[in-house]
Amino acid sequence: MNVAIAGGHGRIGLMLGAMLAERGDRVRGLIRQAGQADDLVQAGVEPVVCDLEGDGDVAAAVDGVDAIVFAAGAGPGSGAGRKRTMDLGGAVKLIDAARADGIDRYVIVSSMGAANPPAEGGDVFSEYLRAKAEADRALEASGLGYTIVRPGSLTDDPGTGMVSIGGILDRGDVPRADVAATLAAVLTAENTIGKAFELRAGETPIEEALAGL
Numbered sequence: 001m002n003v004a005i006a007g008g009h010g011r012i013g014l015m016l017g018a019m020l021a022e023r024g025d026r027v028r029g030l031i032r033q034a035g036q037a038d039d040l041v042q043a044g045v046e047p048v049v050c051d052l053e054g055d056g057d058v059a060a061a062v063d064g065v066d067a068i069v070f071a072a073g074a075g076p077g078s079g080a081g082r083k084r085t086m087d088l089g090g091a092v093k094l095i096d097a098a099r100a101d102g103i104d105r106y107v108i109v110s111s112m113g114a115a116n117p118p119a120e121g122g123d124v125f126s127e128y129l130r131a132k133a134e135a136d137r138a139l140e141a142s143g144l145g146y147t148i149v150r151p152g153s154l155t156d157d158p159g160t161g162m163v164s165i166g167g168i169l170d171r172g173d174v175p176r177a178d179v180a181a182t183l184a185a186v187l188t189a190e191n192t193i194g195k196a197f198e199l200r201a202g203e204t205p206i207e208e209a210l211a212g213l
Contacts, residue, residue: 164202
């Protein structure tokens with residue numbers, strides 16, 4: 001499979017790229033800064049500079065791939081404006097590029113809570129959940145073969161390969177490594193197409209948990 005990862009230098013994106021490259025997939029990582037390229041090359045990932053918030057040629061960045069994984073985000077410390085330009089706007093730019101280029105498969109990293117975001121509230125986290133929710137809805141309406149993955153609070157703990165997956169779960173933590181491993185498994189699990197689910201640490205192996213969707 002030929003996969004493009006938006007947020008290719010992010011902590012989840014970089015781990016996912018390495019996992020996919022190790023299993024033999026061709027992987028393209030979209031990055032904002034050329035200085036990030038060496039880290040991707042070391043992971044077996046082809047770096048492609050593409051600023052999803054600017055005027056970059058998004059269609060060219062993903063031309064010819066089989067699947068897109070949107071693992072980009074404004075990140076901690078960013079304001080409400082960037083939540084909309086990146087977490088929503090960047091995702092929509094890639095949805096449009098996928099439709100234009102005939103790329104059917106699109107997996108998005110959303111957030112636990114985005115299924116029912118707060119209707120009001122000017123705090124940044126509320127804006128973040130609303131941006132994620134809008135991106136999720138745009139993907140659901142796109143006609144693409146989508147999967148929406150909504151992890152809980154992210155940690156840098158070592159991955160265990162054991163998770164809990166469901167439509168709506170109690171809040172909980174999940175290691176970034178297990179999110180990356182779940183995304184890798186989703187790309188080859190046809191039963192996840194057209195599905196949205198929450199993800200946190202649990203007691204079920206990832207592939208078994210996905211098979212239960």
